[in-house]
Amino acid sequence: ETNTKSELSTSQEHPKLILTAQGVKDIRAQLGNIPIFDKSLQAVKEEVDVEIEAGIDVPVPKDYSGGYTHSRHKKNWFVLQKAGLLYQILDDEKYAKYVKDMLMQYEALYKTLPLHPKTRSYARGKLFWQCLNDSNWLVYVSQAYDCVYNYLTEEERHKLETNLFKPFADHISVDSPQFYQRVHNHSTWGNAAVGMIGLVMDDEELINRALYGIKDLKLDATKKDDDGGYLNKDGKAGFLANIEEPFSPDGYYNEGPYYQRYAMYPFLIFAEGLHNVKPELNIFDYKEGVLLKSINALLNLSDADGDFFPLNDGQKGMSYYNGALVTAVDISYHFGDQDPGLLSIAKQQDKVLLDDSGLAVALGIKNGKEKPFDKKSINLSDGPEGKQGGVGILRNQDLELVFKYASQGSSHGHYDKLSYSLYENGEEIIQDYGLARFVNIEQKGGGNYLKENKTWAKQTIAHNTVTQNETSHYNGKYEIGSQNHPDLHYFSTDNDKVQVVSSEVKNTYPGTEMLRTMAIIKDEDFEKPFLLDIMKVTSASANQYDFPYYYFGQVLQTNFEYKSPEILKPLGTKNGYQHLYVEGVAKANKDNSKFSWLNNNKFYSLTTVTDNNDEILFTRIGANDPEFNLRRDPSLLLRRKNSKNTLFVTTIESHGNYSPVTESALNSKSNISSVKVLLDTKLYTAIEITTINDKTKIFITANTNALKEVKHALTINGKNYEWSGSYYFK
Amino acid sequence: ETNTKSELSTSQEHPKLILTAQGVKDIRAQLGNIPIFDKSLQAVKEEVDVEIEAGIDVPVPKDYSGGYTHSRHKKNWFVLQKAGLLYQILDDEKYAKYVKDMLMQYEALYKTLPLHPKTRSYARGKLFWQCLNDSNWLVYVSQAYDCVYNYLTEEERHKLETNLFKPFADHISVDSPQFYQRVHNHSTWGNAAVGMIGLVMDDEELINRALYGIKDLKLDATKKDDDGGYLNKDGKAGFLANIEEPFSPDGYYNEGPYYQRYAMYPFLIFAEGLHNVKPELNIFDYKEGVLLKSINALLNLSDADGDFFPLNDGQKGMSYYNGALVTAVDISYHFGDQDPGLLSIAKQQDKVLLDDSGLAVALGIKNGKEKPFDKKSINLSDGPEGKQGGVGILRNQDLELVFKYASQGSSHGHYDKLSYSLYENGEEIIQDYGLARFVNIEQKGGGNYLKENKTWAKQTIAHNTVTQNETSHYNGKYEIGSQNHPDLHYFSTDNDKVQVVSSEVKNTYPGTEMLRTMAIIKDEDFEKPFLLDIMKVTSASANQYDFPYYYFGQVLQTNFEYKSPEILKPLGTKNGYQHLYVEGVAKANKDNSKFSWLNNNKFYSLTTVTDNNDEILFTRIGANDPEFNLRRDPSLLLRRKNSKNTLFVTTIESHGNYSPVTESALNSKSNISSVKVLLDTKLYTAIEITTINDKTKIFITANTNALKEVKHALTINGKNYEWSGSYYFK
Numbered sequence A, B: 001e002t003n004t005k006s007e008l009s010t011s012q013e014h015p016k017l018i019l020t021a022q023g024v025k026d027i028r029a030q031l032g033n034i035p036i037f038d039k040s041l042q043a044v045k046e047e048v049d050v051e052i053e054a055g056i057d058v059p060v061p062k063d064y065s066g067g068y069t070h071s072r073h074k075k076n077w078f079v080l081q082k083a084g085l086l087y088q089i090l091d092d093e094k095y096a097k098y099v100k101d102m103l104m105q106y107e108a109l110y111k112t113l114p115l116h117p118k119t120r121s122y123a124r125g126k127l128f129w130q131c132l133n134d135s136n137w138l139v140y141v142s143q144a145y146d147c148v149y150n151y152l153t154e155e156e157r158h159k160l161e162t163n164l165f166k167p168f169a170d171h172i173s174v175d176s177p178q179f180y181q182r183v184h185n186h187s188t189w190g191n192a193a194v195g196m197i198g199l200v201m202d203d204e205e206l207i208n209r210a211l212y213g214i215k216d217l218k219l220d221a222t223k224k225d226d227d228g229g230y231l232n233k234d235g236k237a238g239f240l241a242n243i244e245e246p247f248s249p250d251g252y253y254n255e256g257p258y259y260q261r262y263a264m265y266p267f268l269i270f271a272e273g274l275h276n277v278k279p280e281l282n283i284f285d286y287k288e289g290v291l292l293k294s295i296n297a298l299l300n301l302s303d304a305d306g307d308f309f310p311l312n313d314g315q316k317g318m319s320y321y322n323g324a325l326v327t328a329v330d331i332s333y334h335f336g337d338q339d340p341g342l343l344s345i346a347k348q349q350d351k352v353l354l355d356d357s358g359l360a361v362a363l364g365i366k367n368g369k370e371k372p373f374d375k376k377s378i379n380l381s382d383g384p385e386g387k388q389g390g391v392g393i394l395r396n397q398d399l400e401l402v403f404k405y406a407s408q409g410s411s412h413g414h415y416d417k418l419s420y421s422l423y424e425n426g427e428e429i430i431q432d433y434g435l436a437r438f439v440n441i442e443q444k445g446g447g448n449y450l451k452e453n454k455t456w457a458k459q460t461i462a463h464n465t466v467t468q469n470e471t472s473h474y475n476g477k478y479e480i481g482s483q484n485h486p487d488l489h490y491f492s493t494d495n496d497k498v499q500v501v502s503s504e505v506k507n508t509y510p511g512t513e514m515l516r517t518m519a520i521i522k523d524e525d526f527e528k529p530f531l532l533d534i535m536k537v538t539s540a541s542a543n544q545y546d547f548p549y550y551y552f553g554q555v556l557q558t559n560f561e562y563k564s565p566e567i568l569k570p571l572g573t574k575n576g577y578q579h580l581y582v583e584g585v586a587k588a589n590k591d592n593s594k595f596s597w598l599n600n601n602k603f604y605s606l607t608t609v610t611d612n613n614d615e616i617l618f619t620r621i622g623a624n625d626p627e628f629n630l631r632r633d634p635s636l637l638l639r640r641k642n643s644k645n646t647l648f649v650t651t652i653e654s655h656g657n658y659s660p661v662t663e664s665a666l667n668s669k670s671n672i673s674s675v676k677v678l679l680d681t682k683l684y685t686a687i688e689i690t691t692i693n694d695k696t697k698i699f700i701t702a703n704t705n706a707l708k709e710v711k712h713a714l715t716i717n718g719k720n721y722e723w724s725g726s727y728y729f730k
Ligand SMILES: [Ca+2]
Pocket: A310, A311, A312, A313, A414, A416, A432, A433, A434
């Protein structure tokens, strides 16, 4: 019976893969009346017309990325896909002929091709130096083929399928198992490529190879690829396995949003094709709907401007304006539950896909269904089963806390356990450095990862968390990092005035445990929400703990005295310390040390519990950076020496603002007069915050049993505190 | 006959000063139909209603600025002026009563007041610690008095005039001649205050005192004020003298745009009053219309966003959104020639004055007369007669060059002769540092000038010009600086593809002359306009020349090899050098040294003619800055040692862009393959620029006779060049 269904569904008329025959009818009926679609169509038409005018070029493969033949073949795949759409939508044979002519040139070329002459890849392609790019090509070109399928004669189709598409699909799969037969974002492209051409060609064997991997193939489990990753340690392969592994049940992608954006397209476009051609697979329901959930997760991993949080190796500025997110948003709207919030993002993107899903979005916008995409606090578990930590995002008014207690994040992960970044209305208050790379800027190491990515960006000291004894988490070893992860202690956002996330990690350093509890509190005695940060360190041995705050902007005031060296020297010699200059040195205050700064015309204050033995350093990135690969960004670094168990408690306030136009400074001072630890035991940590108007706030977190239902009773300084749940605040 | 006229004009009905009786009629007739006026009115009404609700407070004077009594009296003057307007426009006695009640409290208080208890000022006020603020008060309150004049009984007016306004005007003038009787922006406030209350009270004696100074008073010409300026060296005084001195015939204000914005209000508001009450004075035609010209000059001294160029002690971010510029724009529109470009600025300001001029602007906008305010290249002479240098601004597409060859600029001037800054679409490419001050941010030295303003911001090395032998221009001495100035050599913008400004200065260093010629060139072989900078130094002695470029952003590439020290040390010990860290050291290349950088997703390249003996340093501001008062900004510094006559020739290109969303780097490389000096004589300097496509451009500047009509003929390397005018380019 499955076979019959499949027969049925795959025998429908073309186009059927992404654009559908019914979709074409609907689109043609609406053309001219769907502004965002019409505009997107016009832009594509102008682009393709220029290419048609310029003429076809299908050069003999020769170059690495950046070189001419690489760029040309890459451009061709995009133009083919777009020309196919234009043929269907505009019903103008000019586009079909263009696609046919170029495909025939590829057919003529491909059958003559040996392996690509460049030898750097572990899996060489034929059109490109690596199978990954050959796969990219086929994912796009299979869409073009689908669009002109009926325009071609059976003979032409036979020629293309026999000499081009089938051998092409075979080369990137059965001929390149080290590329194809694994769980890896490269393989996802390979699976999608094979599967999509299989769907168009109605080739069940290719479709099954795409979904489940190469049949009966077992690879050597000990072999590694260029990056040092295992080629296929556990034998898993195929598109479905590739969905299983990297996505948590909440849709968090294990490498973080920047790489999720990169990996997104083949997941979604192949899923769309499967949905259209093989609806019986219910691909969008697979793993409880994880593909659509992942889009929602990704959108929530962006700041108020739509910029993705630069977790792991993420380049700042990548945002939901990226084309892959147009695909994601449109697919999510059309194949999901038509969330009107997605329409507002589509409107910001000002672009839709030229297919059924783009039409749905365009109609939704046209019919005024749009609502703001309301980003709320969200906890995203990490790991295939959601049991390897996660990312907790707390949002209140303009403030966003991004708390990273995720697992290692594959080869793009950082040694940043329990780190965080803090945003206000899309601007960084406390930054995550991101990566040390200028993607595609050739002058900077060819646009590739710079060595400072390893020596600085991945290191623990580059992050807003604790570094012990000047050594990175897991000793900076991927092997150890990928076998460990923090665990969620609790995530509580029921009360939107007091939102808390808490996580613990055991093995970042042998014998040391860390429990970090971060709260965003909106209290009536404060102008804006503020951050309360409690880091509880338990260790069997005496250590040095370094705790940086990577702020931006101008130092305004400290309540401690510091000395500025006339000569700047590096703070250390390794693990990232070699990249920090010391710009100021202080002995901390007995009770609280306070630091205020000004950035982007807003005032910020940090108040932290210290004692006389603590040191405070002003640092700046840039030492041992002979090629100016790093940004010269500052930090305030709290250093506690020779301590076993210890507690770091810090508040960060955003307050007031400065106008350079009226030259008025409003509310430029901290609202907090003191932060005090009332109690710190294995079971509880209690903090008292006193405002400058002498209002007192108590926050108590349960360090062990934080279940919602649990009742707590506690006496501190003769006062009784009783509550249910993870924390107390009043 | 003059007397009769004056009688006539001053006997008109109230209000007559700023708001006029006819204006009130016109405004009332249009209310509800003039959106920007209605909106401005609503905002003022809300503000005043809150104050009326809160009740009147007229405290006994006690504090310096920042303290309560200072802030309260300052707030009162604004509220009084606004309440007066509301009474007239809304015809609601509530506002008149409020003004009357508060004025009566001032009357009761003022007659009891001794000098203000704080003694820091050279001219103490009574309500405030300095006469300047008393004058501010009277400038505003005279407007309020005019608005409620007819609401008051004759007895009430007599009481106010006798006990409050007349003694108030006397205190800031005849009782404080050291404040009043001079040419100084403080005195302008004093003159306006005395004159405006005189106009309302119809007191010819006060009006004359305002216009011409205190009759028959001669001050000791050798006495100095708190800032070390002469109290009155040449005996000039009064409002007209205060217009004469600081404004050049082009309307450039000698301290620069930041202080012009500050000084603007009393000039314009008193002028408006004089225009209304004493039209026979033709105040807006005074000195060939310099007041209105000065507004045009000021608007042209802003970048594409409306931010004023931070010349001299100017704080960045001050812009034409400042309230004083609402006054300036509205007055300029109404009393000038109704320039439709001003309407577009008023629209951006989103606010108009609640008077006749604001009505005119609101009607202009409503009637669709608005056009873009098209900033063009402009040369603004400096000095009372326009003979003390100037500021030349070259604009082409998004590029703006601000070339400063002005005179010292009084006490707020910098030692920055022939310096420049470069902007692209409102963003700084090569910055002028601005000042070292955080105005009104109390945590930073009380919001006052920081000592780094003198040790850094004013120094020559802080500017994009040549420093000789690590010493600032004029030896950093105000006395010398204010007796010298550069001179315009030529300013040529007839050909908008090749715009050039050239100026020379003789006495910055004894025996050294500098001639700088800067061109913005838009050539068909270049993507965007680029800067060509030719600095010709002639000296009797061998010197070290330092030439910094204060760029922003990330180093991308150099064509020279440099070494980065592991330890950062200051570049020098004085004259600003103590504030620069050395981050890199290079020996320059034999022909050209090239430096590329990335800022705000745009690419920039600098190409400069060097030889093997030149050094290139990477510097960063921040050494010897123990309170983090300075921004940590970078520069590239070209150093030439042991040279007498020399030539610096540099091109700066903006090219291409980077998108972090698509990760594409467009046109990221310089278009220039070489810059060469073909000829450099006393008479001519000829430069050859070759593009990467081997196109050759020749620029020749006439170093002595640059008159437009002059014909030049020249043979270089056997090739003949003939042209008329200041320069040749092909
Ligand atoms: Ca990071």
